[in-house]
Amino acid sequence: MFRRHERLRDSYDVVIIGGGGHGLAAAYYLARDHGVRNIAVIEKGYIGGGNTGRNTTIIRSNYLTPEGVQFYDESVRLWQDLSADFDLNLFYSTRGHFTLAHTDASMRTMRWRAEVNKHYGVKSEVVDAAYVKNALPMIDIECGGHAPVLGALYHAPGAIARHDAVAWGYGRGADQRGVEIHQETEVTGIDVEAGRIKGVRTTRGYISTSKVLCAVAGFTPRLLEMVGLRSPIYIHPLQAMVSEPIKPWLDPIIVSGSLHVYVSQTARGELVMGSTLDPYEVHQTRSTLDFTETLSAHMLDLFPFLSEVKIVRQWAGLADMTPDFAPIMGTTPIEGFYLDAGWGTWGFKATPVCGKTMSHTVATGRNHPLIAGFGLDRFARFELTGEKGAASVGH
Known part of the structure; x- marks a missing residue:
């Protein structure tokens, strides 16, 4: 489905940490829609081995907040065309x-x-x-x-789809557009200088870059420690x-x-x-x-x-x-460090729209309008996006 690269390059325009659905979708849309192809996706395990392959595949948009309803409605719209986009049957039903x-x-x-x-x-x-x-x-x-x-x-x-095929489709599509996917590669550190991203340290070498997208779900607090940020996750x-x-x-x-x-x-x-x-x-x-x-x-x-x-x-x-059961997405106080996290039990259904909105955010340096209510700074402002009433039965 995608190539194996024997070594990392010395530098990339964008490094995406996390080879799940969200990270691969962001790489796919960065390459397809924004012409950014010098990208490394770094995955410490294997593609689809995290939450992308460990969910119950439900897709819906019947949320409670205006921010949530509009965001997930766009995701449902994108889902309906994905099999044709990928030329791969996702069993979307x-x-x-x-x-x-x-x-x-x-x-x-x-x-x-x-x-x-x-x-x-x-x-x-x-x-x-x-x-x-x-x-x-x-x-x-x-x-x-x-x-x-x-x-x-x-x-x-409301719909379902085959979760592992989604990871394969986004991975293959990104690979075909020049994105490098590096499996079994762990990030050990992220270098920040004067409030800006400078590079990423991995078990296979050092990468110079000015933009890093963190999409690692349950490992988010560990990655945030590397750049000196805290979250309520x-x-x-x-x-x-x-x-x-x-x-x-x-x-x-x-x-x-x-x-x-x-x-x-x-x-x-x-x-x-x-x-x-x-x-x-x-x-x-x-x-x-x-x-x-x-x-x-x-x-x-x-x-x-x-x-x-x-x-x-x-x-x-x-x-x-997260405390308000809504995700954390977009820019952070570290220039060039972008966050896609806090997904709890509702991340799979958001895969396409996360890729779309985060690719726009990384390419332009500005938050996409659909994720305006999901910023990390909302917790400091006490302006939460209260999605608990519709997030999932897990809450």
């Missing part, structure tokens, strides 16, 4: 997305989200329990009697699991905040399931039996007939959380 409400308070939040969505032209509507049951006749609408479904927010554009593992393939029966994507469940079914028939964040900070991608047992129990509240279905694997990613 529009399914519709139900966010179930089990309490009166949840129903109020769904109405709030629906109104904000409609104001910005995003298709979302509040539906009642009968509508949910008609669309999902296999659901136990009473959830065993302890958390009955009262209604839902239905988001017609904290790291929690987020686990997921997948079932054996079964006959297709679940077309929409189902999310329940009260039960801490989100689930979709792949083209191969597997159920891809996720739940809440692990309740402690551990910088490891290990998985636990407690997660599997708890999520299985909540899945059976919704779909009791799945009791004999087998779980075949589980995994975890590192969720880089």
Whole structure:
């Protein structure tokens, strides 16, 4: 899918740290849209080995804040053309997305989200329990009697895609335009002189550069220490699991905040399931039996007939959380150092729009208008972008 380069050059116009979806997308659009091709993507592991390959592939734009709705709506628009852009089947599939409400308070939040969505032209509507049951006749609408479904927010554009293919597509597209992708290369230091980026130290040599984009998810605090910056990001593992393939029966994507469940079914028939964040900070991608047992129990509240279905694997990613559940993007106090972080549980769906907006920001040195509400300085100003009500069930 992309070439292997035996050595690093002495200098690059841009160094992108992190070979996940966001870093590769930024490299792709920098080369394609801005003509910046002297780029090195530095990845300490392998392409797609981080959160890009460790998520549940849900794509949506039914957020709560004006900043979030407009940002993710542009991402959904970009997603729909990616397979053609890459000449690669991403298995992008529009399914519709139900966010179930089990309490009166949840129903109020769904109405709030629906109104904000409609104001910005995003298709979302509040539906009642009968509508949910008609669309999902296999659901136990009473959830065993302890958390009955009262209604839902239905988001017609909700979709899924094949996550590893996204990394391959952006990587191949960037490579074809002259970008160098260096796997198994770790950044050990970043040199700053008089408040400006001067270079990057790696396990394979030194690179002179004036621009660095940091897109490393759960490793962000470690990279920020290298340039003397602090952030309010904290790291929690987020686990997921997948079932054996079964006959297709679940077309929409189902999310329940009260039960801490989100689930979709792949083209191969597997159920891809996720739940809440692990309740402690551990910088490891290990998985636990407690997660599997708890999520299985909540899945059976919704779909009791799945009791004999087998779980075949589980995994975890590192969720880089922010206090307001919105990302941190754009310029920083260090000239030439750009940040794409704080994605928590919602980074995969933002991959295309992050590439677009961060490539513009790096190329011009000015924040793209769509990320104006996501700057690092908002925390110092106490002007947060409160996205908790729609970020994910993990919160």
